[in-house]
Amino acid sequence: SSELTQDPAVSVALGQTVSITCQGDSLRIYYASWYQQKPGQAPVLVTYGENSRPSGIPKRFSGSKSGNTASLTISGAQAEDEADYYCHSRDSSGDHWVFGGGTKLTVL
């Protein structure tokens, strides 16, 4: 299968912890990357691989995987974390890339 499935919307109270999940058969083989996208801006890579963060990404962002499910966890969500989040991985063939449908995170 070449699909990655995300919940369309998730909300979290300011300062609380939230996990955004992504399901797909290819995740049994490959790790997911996660991107944050704010309105009118290009996506920004926030986690990749087993649990790595690019330089400049706050430590409150972490990634994990179990079976066919990848998760992005934000520990102590901030107002500036309100954005769309996309998971991303190889498809089962390993040649193509695929994105999840995106999750809109609201920080209450």
Next chain:
Amino acid sequence: EVQLVESGGGLVKPGGSLRLSCAASGFTFQNYNMNWVRQAPGKGLEWVSSISSRSSYKYYADSVKGRFTISRDNAKNSLYLQLNSLRADDTAIYYCAREYTSSSGFDYWGQGTLVTVSS
């Protein structure tokens, strides 16, 4: 500083063609695989195409295969996407993106160029 700057977008009629360019700077372009990703208005991200560092491998999403062609010129630090037989559902912002490693996602993105297909 790594920079990716897309250009070439615009308004084109259905069935028409367009060539997008992505100028790269701040890194050794020839060492990285590169990709095009698009985003239709109000929709999610869609991977379009990828090309390996020396152009040995080129891959396309099913939605564009046979109509779009990816290429690169490592001497000019540039990535290209030729769009042919354009349809209304190709309307999107097109981003170029650098592939960090073959399994680690896209670490740098341009700001995108808008392609609008309409009569």
